Amino acid sequence: MSHDRITVLENGQPLSFDVAMLMAYHGGGFPGGVVHGLKAMQAGFAALGTGPLPRRDIHVLTAFAGPGGRDAVECVTRALTDGRYQVDRSLGGKDVISEPPGPYLWRFTLSDTTVEVTIRPGHVLPEFVSLGAMKERSTAQDARLEHLKHEMAQRLLPLRAYEIYQTRRLQARRS
Numbered sequence: 630m631s632h633d634r635i636t637v638l639e640n641g642q643p644l645s646f647d648v649a650m651l652m653a654y655h656g657g658g659f660p661g662g663v664v665h666g667l668k669a670m671q672a673g674f675a676a677l678g679t680g681p682l683p684r685r686d687i688h689v690l691t692a693f694a695g696p697g698g699r700d701a702v703e704c705v706t707r708a709l710t711d712g713r714y715q716v717d718r719s720l721g722g723k724d725v726i727s728e729p730p731g732p733y734l735w736r737f738t739l740s741d742t743t744v745e746v747t748i749r750p751g752h753v754l755p756e757f758v759s760l761g762a763m764k765e766r767s768t769a770q771d772a773r774l775e776h777l778k779h780e781m782a783q784r785l786l787p788l789r790a791y792e793i794y795q796t797r798r799l800q801a802r803r804s
Contacts, residue, residue, distance in 0.1 A: 632787055635670055635705055637684035644684065646705050648786060655700035661757075661781035662697020665733065669698070669746045670705060671790035673737035676744040676798065688713040688738040692721030695732070724762065725753045736799070743799040752785060752793050 633648040651663050669691075674682050689708045691698070694716045699709065708714035720736075722728020725748060733748035760766065760774040785793055 632789060633667070635667060635674065636681045637674075637687075637705055638681045639684055641683075643681055651701045651704050654704040655697055659695055659697030659778060661778045661785070662693075662695040662699075663701045664697075664782040664785045665693065665695075665748075665793075666698035666701025668785060668788075668790045668793045669693075669733075669735040670702060670737070672794040672796050673735060673744050673746040675790065676746075676796040677737060677739045677742055682739055685711060685713075686739055690715045690717060690720070690736040690738070692716070692718050692730075692732045692734040694718060724758045726755050726758050731758075733794075735794075744796050745799055746794045746796050749793060749795055753781070757781065 634645055636643050636645040638644065648664065648667060651667060652660060655663050674687075677687075684706045687706045687708060689702055689706065691702075691714075693699075699714070699716075702714065703709040706713070718732065721730055721732045721734040723731065725731030725733055729750065730747040731753070733753065735746040736743055737746065754777065757774070757777045760770055760777065763770065766774065
């Protein structure tokens with residue numbers, strides 16, 4: 630699997646997206662979030678099946694409310710448009726440093742199988758979390774936060790999804 634690409638099925642045909650396509654769809658404001666969305670999907674989809682998954686059958690429940698991750702997942706799965714995407718911030722902790730995994734928690738469901746994808750420690754810098762949590766930032770702090778968004782995307786993109794995210798299969802609910 631390519632580090633910067635993901636493939637799903639649309640009407641039985643492979644449909645591939647690379648990070649440049651996801652960034653273009655998103656618009657570029659939150660590149661770290663786009664890469665997190667991509668890596669979470671790569672990890673989760675690999676745990677759900679051995680080949681490309683049918684994009685319109687994937688349901689997403691996440692604590693990650695950021696627009697970059699949302700747009701990456703939407704571009705690939707169309708889950709938001711089709712009503713299969715839900716954000717529940719209560720699934721994660723306050724932040725990834727003090728309450729891991731913070732918002733970096735994703736649940737992908739295909740048929741009766743759900744996998745939970747959570748970030749491994751050390752991939753989100755404490756400085757990024759503290760700057761992002763500030764209600765008011767100086768111009769210099771805003772510039773630093775923008776730098777850190779891009780730094781995170783560039784640092785994580787070459788890594789394999791399983792180096793960033795761990796997966797676990799959740800128990801199926803019984804009726």
